[in-house]
Amino acid sequence: MSKYENRGFMPKQRAFLKLYLLNKIKEKKGGYGSQFLTDLQKEFKQYGYSPTHTELYKTLHELTRDGAVKREKRLLGEPGVNFQEIIVYSLTDEGQEQLEIHNKLMKVELERCIGLLNKAIRDNYGPIKKKA
Amino acid sequence: MSKYENRGFMPKQRAFLKLYLLNKIKEKKGGYGSQFLTDLQKEFKQYGYSPTHTELYKTLHELTRDGAVKREKRLLGEPGVNFQEIIVYSLTDEGQEQLEIHNKLMKVELERCIGLLNKAIRDNYGPIKKKA
Numbered sequence: 001m002s003k004y005e006n007r008g009f010m011p012k013q014r015a016f017l018k019l020y021l022l023n024k025i026k027e028k029k030g031g032y033g034s035q036f037l038t039d040l041q042k043e044f045k046q047y048g049y050s051p052t053h054t055e056l057y058k059t060l061h062e063l064t065r066d067g068a069v070k071r072e073k074r075l076l077g078e079p080g081v082n083f084q085e086i087i088v089y090s091l092t093d094e095g096q097e098q099l100e101i102h103n104k105l106m107k108v109e110l111e112r113c114i115g116l117l118n119k120a121i122r123d124n125y126g127p128i129k130k131k132a
Numbered sequence: 133m134s135k136y137e138n139r140g141f142m143p144k145q146r147a148f149l150k151l152y153l154l155n156k157i158k159e160k161k162g163g164y165g166s167q168f169l170t171d172l173q174k175e176f177k178q179y180g181y182s183p184t185h186t187e188l189y190k191t192l193h194e195l196t197r198d199g200a201v202k203r204e205k206r207l208l209g210e211p212g213v214n215f216q217e218i219i220v221y222s223l224t225d226e227g228q229e230q231l232e233i234h235n236k237l238m239k240v241e242l243e244r245c246i247g248l249l250n251k252a253i254r255d256n257y258g259p260i261k262k263k264a
Contacts, residue, residue: 008180008181009142009145009148009183010141010142010143010145010245011142011249013141013142016141016252019252019256020252020255020256023255023256043251043255044248044251047245047247047248047251048140048244048248049140049141049248051141103256103257106252106256107253107257110249110252110253111253112179112180113142113179113249114246114249114250114253115179116176116179116180116181117143117242117245117246117249119175119176119179120148120151120238120242121239121242121243121246123152123155123175124151124152124155124235124238125235125239
């Protein structure tokens with residue numbers, strides 16, 4: 001778990017998206033990549049953050065590679081009319097374990113970073129800052 | 133100011149360090165690079181963040197290049213005993229203006245990111261989250 005040993009600055013975007021994707025896939029009992037992207041872009045919009053298609057699909061790819069989620073092809077629509085093949089992602093049993101671990105570690109990471117950013121606000125904008 | 137137009141995720145480390153360095157240089161009416169590094173590493177330690185020598189000096193270099201700070205050589209110690217040449221950084225007049233602009237923009241950026249991280253806590257750990 002060296003990616004969590006963070007002598008670093010802010011959370012990694014990949015880890016942040018994994019947090020959301022694992023929990024969404026679990027909650028919805030599966031979902032489509034494009035729907036996740038649309039949902040996340042909508043949710044984060046007021047915070048000035050727009051996850052890219054590339055970043056989202058790289059995250060789904062890592063989750064699949066790590067055995068946390070599996071991909072299944074589904075067919076939507078009617079033959080001869082509008083048949084569409086889509087990929088549905090769902091949580092594996094191993095994914096359930098990985099989700100619990102990731103949730104625990106990301107909670108620490110998120111709180112660490114919120115603390116650091118709040119410190120920057122206090123240090124640089126607080127009322128007790130000495131004026132030069 | 134395109135670096136502040138952030139469709140991005142988290143604050144940039146360089147911008148974060150600039151915030152601290154500009155305000156510290158102003159407050160202390162100048163300072164040494166190594167002292168800034170020691171101070172910042174000490175302040176951020178409990179938040180699991182350790183700015184590197186490289187990152188700090190790259191930030192000072194950018195501030196110098198942008199005309200916000202100037203570098204002056206000073207001699208410490210006594211001739212024949214322990215003469216040491218050090219670089220002291222101090223704020224220029226232009227730096228005072230850049231500091232005010234950077235402070236305003238970073239306040240928005242810090243608050244944006246604190247909001248996003250708090251949202252991640254609410255969305256993934258809040259009590260009202262639906263269980264699958």
